[in-house]
Amino acid sequence: MNQTILITGSSRGIGKAIALALAEDGFDIILHCRNRIDDAKKVSEEIKAMGRNVRILQFDVSERENTKQILTQDIEKYGAYYGVVLNAGLTRDNAFPAFSDEDWDKVIHTNLDGFYNVLHPIIMPMIRRRDNGRIVCISSVSGIIGNRGQVNYSASKAGLIGAAKALAVELAKRKITVNCVAPGLIETEIIDENVPVAEILKAIPMGRMGNADEIAHTVRFLMHKQSGYITRQVISVNGGLC
Secondary structure, X not given: OOOEEEEOOOOXXXXXXXXXXXXXXXXXXXXXXXXXXXXXXXXXXXXXXXXXXXXEEEOOOOOHHHHHHHHHHHHHHHOOOOEEEEOOOOOOOOOHHHOOHHHHHHHHHHHOHHHHHHHHHHHHHHHHOOOOEEEEEEOOOHHHHOOOOOHHHHHHHHHHHHHHHHHHHHHHHHOEEEEEEXXXXXXXXXXXXXXXXXXXXXXXXXXXXXXXXXHHHHHHHHHOXXXXXXXXXXXXXXXXXX
């Protein structure tokens, strides 16, 4: 049975860490990028060195028809996926009155609409596998408690949690689990310069930033076949930040 996992936004940062971790666990990997194809190729080489099959898909998750076309063609050629990790996302942080329309629309279209655009072409093929399946959505502590300067991002990530919980109910009897991982402050190269890191660290009981491998470890736990009774959950990885 096909044991392939698609990880969106996997050319760097958290997505890259997830892809490498799942490859270590024996899964074949589909990397995804929007425009960092060279970075994705480097990750691909690392996965090939582990002896796993890997391929790269390039598209913008906010563009519905193109996303559907590429994913449908890939499934027709290679078969349905065992799992999907929805990691692709972006931030456009600012005070709410200073938002442009594009600041709002781009974040919502990528982070929230991407849930529909990626999963809708994938779900029925997963169901037809008649086997276990796993969907993990990377949300954020911002989607749970809200963050200053992130009204758009918090809205998108809170919506992602609601969508994932509803989909989990629909897919439960199909043996497909749907869960969210909600990172806190994670040390990656894509932290927005407007994020008040020093201020947030004061509120984190563990007193440090997390790292991408800690998020990846949580995802690999949820992807395991023995995690089949865990669904509709949000697992926060945030050092105790509430």
